[in-house]
Amino acid sequence: MSARSSRRPSNLEIWALGIGGLIVFFGLWAGLSGFGLVPPRFLPSPAAVAERMFFLIDHPFAGATLPQHVLSSLGRYGLGFLLAAAIGVPLGLFMGWYGLLDDIVSTVFNALRFIAPIAWVPFAALWFGTGVGGPIMVIFAGAFPPCLINAYRGAKFVEPKFLEAAHTLGAGNLRIIVEVLLPASIPSIVSGLRVGAGLGWQSLVGAELIVASSGVGYMMVQGQSAVSTPTVLSGMIAIGIVGYCVDLGLREMEAFTRRRRGLV
Amino acid sequence: MSTITFENVGRKFDSVVALEKVNLHVRDKEFVAIVGPSGCGKTTCLRMAAGLDFPSSGTVRVGTREVVAPGPDRAVVFQQFALFPWKSVYDNIDFGLRNKGVPSAERAHRIAAVLKVMNLEGYERSFPHQLSGGMQQRVAIARAYVLDPVVLLMDEPFGALDAQTRVLMQEELVRLARVNPRTVLFITHGVEEAVYLADRVAIMTRRPGCIKEIIDVKSLREAEHWNSLPRIEDVMDLESFVHLRTMIWKSLREEKVEERN
Numbered sequence: 249m250s251a252r253s254s255r256r257p258s259n260l261e262i263w264a265l266g267i268g269g270l271i272v273f274f275g276l277w278a279g280l281s282g283f284g285l286v287p288p289r290f291l292p293s294p295a296a297v298a299e300r301m302f303f304l305i306d307h308p309f310a311g312a313t314l315p316q317h318v319l320s321s322l323g324r325y326g327l328g329f330l331l332a333a334a335i336g337v338p339l340g341l342f343m344g345w346y347g348l349l350d351d352i353v354s355t356v357f358n359a360l361r362f363i364a365p366i367a368w369v370p371f372a373a374l375w376f377g378t379g380v381g382g383p384i385m386v387i388f389a390g391a392f393p394p395c396l397i398n399a400y401r402g403a404k405f406v407e408p409k410f411l412e413a414a415h416t417l418g419a420g421n422l423r424i425i426v427e428v429l430l431p432a433s434i435p436s437i438v439s440g441l442r443v444g445a446g447l448g449w450q451s452l453v454g455a456e457l458i459v460a461s462s463g464v465g466y467m468m469v470q471g472q473s474a475v476s477t478p479t480v481l482s483g484m485i486a487i488g489i490v491g492y493c494v495d496l497g498l499r500e501m502e503a504f505t506r507r508r509r510g511l512v
Numbered sequence: 513m514s515t516i517t518f519e520n521v522g523r524k525f526d527s528v529v530a531l532e533k534v535n536l537h538v539r540d541k542e543f544v545a546i547v548g549p550s551g552c553g554k555t556t557c558l559r560m561a562a563g564l565d566f567p568s569s570g571t572v573r574v575g576t577r578e579v580v581a582p583g584p585d586r587a588v589v590f591q592q593f594a595l596f597p598w599k600s601v602y603d604n605i606d607f608g609l610r611n612k613g614v615p616s617a618e619r620a621h622r623i624a625a626v627l628k629v630m631n632l633e634g635y636e637r638s639f640p641h642q643l644s645g646g647m648q649q650r651v652a653i654a655r656a657y658v659l660d661p662v663v664l665l666m667d668e669p670f671g672a673l674d675a676q677t678r679v680l681m682q683e684e685l686v687r688l689a690r691v692n693p694r695t696v697l698f699i700t701h702g703v704e705e706a707v708y709l710a711d712r713v714a715i716m717t718r719r720p721g722c723i724k725e726i727i728d729v730k731s732l733r734e735a736e737h738w739n740s741l742p743r744i745e746d747v748m749d750l751e752s753f754v755h756l757r758t759m760i761w762k763s764l765r766e767e768k769v770e771e772r773n
Contacts, residue, residue, distance in 0.1 A: 412564050413594040417608035417655070418584035427607070431598035509597055509641070 292478045300478035301485065309479060310470035312462055318486055321452060321463040324380060328387025329448045336395030336444070337437055341429050343396075344403025345421065357396070365390035365451035369458050383455040383463070390451030391444035398440025402433025434505050442498040449491045513540045513575060514662040514695040516561050520570035523556055530556055532720040534570070538663075538697055543689060545698040545706035546723075547760065548716030549767045554699045556721075558667050561697055562588045574663055584608050587656030591668040593648045595640040601627075601651050602636040608659045626658040629688065646677035650684075657688070663695040670705070679744050682708060690739070703760050707753060708744060713760060718767045725763055729756060 257265070274294050280286050281293040288296070304314035312320065343350045368389045372382040406429055414428045430437075456465025464483045471479030516538040523531040530553040538544045546554045559565035560572045563582035572579045574586055582588075587608070595604050602623060609619045627633050630650045640648050649669060656664055670678040682705060689696070689709075700706050706713045711730035714723050733739065736752045747753055 409590060409592055409594040410596060412582070413588070413590065413596070414607075415564070415582040416562055416584070416586065416588040417659070418582075418611035419607070420611070423611065427599075428596065431596070434598070 289477065292481060297478045297481045297485065300476075301482040304479070304482055310462075310467045312467075314464075314467070314482065314486060317462060317464050317467045317483075318490060321456065321465065322490070324383045324456075324460070324463065325387055325449060325452045327380070328384040328452065329391045329445055331384065332388045332391035332444060332448065333395050333441055336392045336440075337399040340396040340399025340401075340437075340440075341403045341425055341433065344400045344406075344433075345425055345429060350400075357393075361393040361397075363389075365447070366454040369455055372455065373458070378460055383452060383460050386455035387448045387452045391448030394440045394443035394447060395437075396440075398436045398443070399433055402436030402440075403429040406432040435502070435509070438498070438502045438505050442495065442502060445494055445498055446491065449487070449494060453487050515540055515573075515575060516544075516663055516695065516697055517573040518557065518560075518570070519573070521557070521560065521567045521572060522569040523553065523560070523565070524568045529720040531567075532722050534722050536714055536723050536726075538695055541693040541695055543694075543696040543698065543709060543711045544714060545700055545710035545712075546714045546716060547700055547703055547706045547764065548721060549718045549764065550701060552716045552718050552767075553721035554716055555667055558588075558665050558697055558699050561663070562586055562665050564588075584612055584659045585662040587659050587661035587664055589649070589652050589656050589664070589666040589669045591671045593640070593645075593652045593672070595648055595651055595655070597640050599639075600636065601632060601638050601640070601643075604640070604651060605655045605658050608655060612659065622658050626654045629657070629691070630654040630684075644677070645673050646681060649673060649681060653685075653688075657692075661694070663697065666696065666698045668699050668701070670702075671700070678705075683742075683744055685709060686739075703757055703764065704748060707756050707760065708747060713756075715760060715763050724767075727756065727760060732756065 277291075278294050281288060281291050292300075301314065306313055308316075310317075339353070343353055365386050368386055369382075372385040372389075376382045376385050403425075410428055410432055411424065414424050419428070452463075453465040453468075456463040457469050460466050464486055468480045468483035471477075471483065516536075518534045518536040521531060521534040522529070534553075534557060536544070536546075536557075546557060548554045556565055560567055561574060561579060563579045563586065566579075579586075596607070599607065605623050605626065606619055609622065614622070623636075627636065630653060632647070632650055632654060635643065635647070635651075640651065643651065649672075653669070670681050673681060686709060698706070698709060707729055711728075711733075713727045713729060715725045715727070716722065717724045732752050736750060738747050738750065738753070741747050741750075748757075
């Protein structure tokens with residue numbers, strides 16, 4: 249079989265392959281811990297973790313149950329991500345339209361975006377506290393660059409014919425930005441939101457490891473202090489599942505916008 | 513008075529001279545077609561009238577005012593339609609009217625009228641990608657016409673359509689021009705199309721482009737009553753039509769031959 253098979257696998261086959269991958273993964277894990285290749289205090293077995301997860305669903309640990317920790321994380325994450333999108337997308341579009349703004353912001357932005365979100369943790373805690381504000385700033389630092397960059401690229405590479413049409417139809421700057429650049433950039437913006445959502449979720453957990461008093465990351469730190477590796481792994485699995493679901497939702501949104509535009 | 517005047521217009525792209533001393537005057541309510549070999553700069557002429565491009569020397573005026581920027585008084589119909597894919601047919605046509613600040617009741621009225629003229633009734637809520645090429649171009653023409661522009665600039669508007677659709681659109685445009693005469697500058701490489709549609713046909717030379725010859729079609733059309741014939745093929749069979757077409761072909765052919773040498 250060639251690397252790029254000519255026949256696309258059906259949806260059912262894709263599902264089956266995905267589940268197959270999961271089985272192999274958990275099988276390897278179970279094998280490593282079950283046959284004593286790795287001692288349980290380094291790597292607890294999947295069964296031990298599953299048991300711990302079910303326990304945490306209705307028994308509080310570090311002040312809250314696992315679902316409560318997840319909700320608390322999601323709340324912060326939602327706020328930080330919305331803030332990043334609400335500032336990043338308009339700023340990106342304006343930068344794509346106004347060359348002067350582009351020249352002013354680009355250099356600063358291109359240096360700042362290479363600073364890992366977690367590097368902002370000390371200042372986030374210092375400026376906004378460890379409750380809500382600090383973690384939100386860290387999520388913001390993670391989610392903001394892709395939101396801005398994709399809106400910017402979308403606006404910058406709008407087909408000239410649309411801009412010419414808008415000009416000849418007498419549109420002003422603001423109307424061009426809102427009614428031409430924004431809708432023309434939607435596919436690019438949605439991809440940016442998807443990447444931003446992923447990076448934001450990653451940074452959130454990093455932030456919660458250090459700041460905050462609830463949330464999945466906080467629960468994991470407490471689990472570490474209590475030398476409860478199953479708790480830490482439960483947190484990791486919860487992060488993975490929630491991140492996967494968020495991405496799935498945004499992927500659907502991406503496909504929807506493309507379908508509406510007649511691009512598929 | 514809505515006229516278009518090119519006065520000694522030259523255009524250089526870097527070191528390439530695209531246009532040299534173009535002189536052309538489109539009279540009020542006159543339909544002028546520019547034909548020429550590909551790459552001769554005929555589209556550049558139209559873009560300069562639209563304010564999307566500017567002469568390196570000479571001036572382009574619409575009415576008495578020199579063209580300095582694009583605007584809804586000079587509506588453009590592009591070859592690639594350039595409809596906004598994210599707007600419905602209605603919203604595409606509405607866009608220019610909103611930019612002009614036309615009150616909403618009047619906008620609805622004018623859009624309804626233009627939809628009727630262009631046979632687009634019932635497609636208000638459709639999106640461009642749901643329509644055929646011919647219908648998309650009808651929307652683009654409606655979008656231009658609804659603004660009641662001083663001049664209408666059409667850049668090979670039927671070039672992207674299949675042969676049958678193109679013929680229908682040409683007949684439709686003639687009908688439209690009869691109901692509602694406009695000052696039109698029409699760019700095409702189709703000689704028959706130019707003779708069928710235009711009052712005068714301007715022939716351009718190869719690069720550096722300039723107007724080589726201007727052929728009057730209108731007087732012959734009126735003398736021979738082309739307008740009484742409803743179908744394009746009936747007009748194309750007329751001896752007067754064939755004569756003009758051949759004349760323009762020969763003139764263009766000289767340009768092609770020189771190009772090869």
